[in-house]
Amino acid sequence: METPENESFRDSIGTITEEGKRAWVYPKKPSGPLYEKRKIVSYFLLAFLFAAPFIKINGNQFLMFNVLERRFNIFGFPFWPQDFHLFVISMIIGVVFVTLFTVGFGRIFCGWICPQTIFMEMVFRRIEYWIEGDRNKQRKLDKQKWDAEKIRKRLLKWFIFLVISFLIANIFLAYLIGSDKLLKYVTDGPTQHLGTLLPLIIFTAVFYFVFAWFREQVCIIACPYGRLQGVLLDNKSIVVAYDHKRGEGENGRKKFRKNEDREALGHGDCIDCLQCVHVCPTGIDIRNGTQLECVNCTACIDECDHIMESINLPKGLIRYASEDEIEKKEKFKLTARMKGYIAVLVILIGVLIGMLLIRNDVEARVLRLPGQLYEHKENNIISNVFTYKLVNKTVHEIENVHFKLRKYEGTINVVSHSDNIVIPEEGLAEGTLFIEINKNQLSGDKNKLFIDVYSGDKLIETTTVNFLGPRSYN
Secondary structure, eight states: OOOOGGGGGGGSOTTBOTTSOBOOOOOOOOOSHHHHHHHHHHHHHHHHHHHGGGOEETTEESEEEETTTTEEEETTEEEOGGGHHHHHHHHHHHHHHHHHHHHHHTTHHHHHTOHHHHHIIIIIHHHHHHHHOSHHHHHHHHHSOSOHHHHHHHHHHHHHHHHHHHHHHHHHHHHHHOHHHHHHHHHHOGGGGHHHHHHHHHHHHHHHHIIIIITTHIIIIIOSGGGGHHHHOOTTSOEEEEOHHHHHBTTOOOOOOTTOOHHHHTBOSOOOOOHHHHTOTTOOOGGGOSOTTOOOOOHHHHHHHHHHHHTTOOSOSEEEEOHHHHHHOOOOOOOHHHHHHHHHHHHHHHHHHHHHHHOOSEEEEEEEOTTOOOEEETTTEEEEEEEEEEEEOSSSOEEEEEEEEESSOEEEEEEOSSSOEEEOTTOEEEEEEEEEEEGGGOOSSEEEEEEEEEETTEEEEEEEEEEEOOOOOO
16 A cells, blocks of 8 residues: 555654665754753753762662662662562552653653753753754754864864763763762772773763764664554643644645735645754654654744744644644543553552561571471470571661570570671671570471561561471370
8 A cells, every 4th residue: 555645754764864874863953931941850850860879868879770789779768689579669660650651741751851862952962052053054064074173173072972971971880880889989090990991981982872973863763662652642642743723724834925814825824934843853844743753852842933923823833732632622631541550550659658668677587507407405405507697778787686586485596706796787697596495385397486686675677487396296
C-alpha cells in the first residue's frame, strides 16, 4: 500500500538523509516565556545533580548507585544487598510514576527533566550559540573553509565541551563509587588509582561523543522511553500539539499577506513561516502531529506564539493539548487507565513505606555450621555450633554487641578474642558461636530458637535458628 504524501515523514527519521547519512540539525536559538521557565527548572536540576552526591543525611550520601557492591542510597536511605527487594520496589515505583505521567502528559519528562535534554539544550547548545552564533551563522560556519576564524571557534568549542564532559564524568563517578571515595582519589592523584582513571576517561569520551556529535540521536534512536509513546499515549494525553482545525481552516495554510481576510478565503491561521520547524532541536515539523522525535521541549510553542502576536492573531496555535481537546473541545480528565496506574502507585508506595518502617539498621543472620549436627555434653547439655554475620547499615560504629536466648534457658558462647563485639560503620562483624541448652527443655530433634541481639541494653535485632537435638521416643 502506497503511503500518502503527507504521511511519508513517518517512514523515515528527519535527521537521516535518503542516502542514509547524518542530516545535521541547526536549531534556531529559542526564546519566550516557556523557555525562560525551562531555564529555571533546568538550572535548579543541574544544581541538584551536581550537589546530590555531596549531600549527606545522617552520614549517608543523598544519592548513590554503587552497582558493583550492590549498595544504593536513595534520598539518604541506604539499601544494602540484603535490602535489594526494597531497591527493586523503589525502581518499580519510578517506572510506574513515569508511565502514569506519560499517559497523562506525554513526553514532558523529556523536555523539562531529562538530563540528556537539560545538558544538551541548556549547557552545550547555549555554549555553541555563544561561540558560533545562531542557526544561520552556524550553517555558514560549517560551509566555510578551515580558515583562522573557523579553527579558533571550533577548537574553543571542542575544548569547553571536553572540560564539561570531564566534569560530568566525575559527578557520574561520584554517584557510582561515592563522593568521599572520589575526593580521596582526587587528592591522592590519578597515578595512585589507575583502575578508576580508565573508567573516568571512558565516561568522559562517551559524554563528549554524545553532546558534541550524537546529540538528538540519543532521544530518537537510543532512548527506549521514546518508543513507549506508541503504547502509552492516547487521544486524551496532553502533548505539545498543533491545532490543525484552526491552523488549516477549510483551504489549508497560506503565507501571510497584510490586510488579507484569511477567514473569508477559508485559510487557517498558520502562515507557513516554518519558524516552528527551524527552532525544533530534533528537526521535525510539529504540524504533522505527534511524532517519535518530539521531546515536548515547547520551543515551537514560544516561537509560534511570537509569530501570532506579531500578526495580531490569537496565541495557542501550538500548545499543550490533547487530540480530543482539539477535535472535540474536551477538557482533560482522569481516564480509567490513569486511575488504575494511580491505584498501583499508591499501593506500591504504601508497601515501600511499610517495609522501610519495619527495617532495622542492623541485620543479623545466624546459620548452622555446614556438616555439623549436635554435641552431647555432660550434665545433659546439648550443644550446637553456628556462624553469625551482623551487618551495620548505619554510619556509626555499634559497640558492646551480645546475644541472648528468648524463652529458652541456655548459654550462647561466642568464639572471639574479645568479649566485646564491635560492628564497624557500614560494615559487618562475623564469627562463630556455640548455643548450649539442657536436653530437658527440648521438644524434639528440631527446635526453633529466637536469638535477640543487643547493643548494651538496647535490643537491635532478632533472628531465628533451628537447634538440633536427639530425637525423642515415646
